[in-house]
Amino acid sequence: MDLTVTTLEGKDAGKVSLSDAIFGLEPREDIIARVIRWQLAKKQQGTHKTLTRGEVSRTGAKMYKQKGTGRARHHSARAPQFRGGGKAHGPVVRSHEHDLPKKVRALGLRHALSAKAKAAELIVVDDLVAAEAKTKLLTGHFATLGLTNALIIGGAELDNNFALAAKNIPNVDVLPVQGINVYDILRRGKLVLSKAAIEALEERFK
Template sequence: MDITIKTLDGGEAGTVTLAEEIFGLEPREDILQRVVRWQLARRQQGTHKSKGRAEIARTGAKLYRQKGTGRARHGSARAPQFRGGGKAHGPVVRSHAHDLPKKLRALGLKHALSAKVRSDSLIIIDDLKASEAKTKALADKFGAMGLQNALFIGGAEVEENFSRAARNIAHIDVLPIQGINVYDILRRQTLVLSKAAVEALEERFK
C-alpha cells in the first residue's frame, strides 16, 4: 500500500509503502473496545474512599440500656443507620486495572492504525520540525493542511521547537513513538505519522 509523504508546508516528498500486516487489516471494533477499556481502567485513579464504622471518631459507649426502653437495641453510634455513622459497603481505595494479553494489545494497535487508513485519516509527514517555537506559525500550517483535530507521532524524540509550538494548539496532541496508543489514536480525527514513526512501527511489528 503506497501513500504520499507530505511536508509541513503542504508539499510532497515522495511516497512510502506501508506494510499490509500493520496498516491493511480489517478493523474489529470488539478488539479496539477491549484495548481502550483496558487503557482507561489503568488510568483510573481509584482514590475514592468513604469511612466505615471502624474509622468513625465517635464515642464507644452504649447509646442506652439494652432492655426496658421499648426501643430497638443498639450498641454503637458508629452504625450506618445513624446520622454521622460509618457508610456500609462504601468505596475503598483500589486499582481498577485488569489484565489484557500482550498479543491482543499489539493487535489493537494494528487495528487502530488500519482504521485510520480505511477512513483516509492517516497522513505521513517527512519530518516533524519547526524552525522556531512559534505557535501561531505552526497553527497556520496546520490550518492550511486542514488539521484541526489531530495526533502527531514523531520518532524516538520529538523535536523541541515543534513540541513547544504545538503545545498550546487546541485538539492537537504530540507524542514520541514510544507513547503511541489506541485510545489517543481513536480520540483524534486525524493521525499524522512521521517517516521515522512508520519505520519504528514496522521494526516493532516485523
C-alpha cells in the same frame, strides 16, 4: 497500501508503502474497546474512600439499655443505619488495573491504526521539523493540512522546536513513537505519522 507523503507546508513529497499487517486490517471494535478499557482503568486514581463504622469519629457508648424500652436492640451510634454513622460497603482505596495480554495490546494498536487508515484520517508527513519554535507559523502549516484535531507521532526523538511550537495548540497532541497508544489515536480526529514513525512501527511489528 500506498499513501501520499506530504511536507508540513502541504507540498507533495512522494509516496510511501504501508504494511497491510499494520494498516490494512479490518478494524475490530471489541479488541479496540478492550485495550481502551485497560488503558483507562490503569489511569484511574482509585483514591475514593468513605469511612467505615470503625473509622468514623463518634462515641462508642451504648445508645440506650438493652431491654425494657420496646425499641430495637442497638449498640453503637457508629452503625451504618444511623445519621452520622459509617458507610456500609463503601469504596476503598484500591488499584483499578487489570491484566491484558501483550499480544492483545499489540493487536489493538494495529486495529486502531487500520481504523484511521480505513477512514482516510491518516496523514504521512516526511519530517516533523520546525526552523524555529513559533506557534503561529506551525498553526499556519496545520491549517494548510486541514488539521484542527490531531495526534502527531514523530520518531524516537522529537524535534525540540516543533514540540515547543505545538505545545500551545488546542486539540493537538505530539508524541514520540514510543508513546503511541490506542486511546490517544481514537480520541483525536486525524492521525499524523512521520516517515520515521512508520519505519519504527514496521520494525516493532515485524
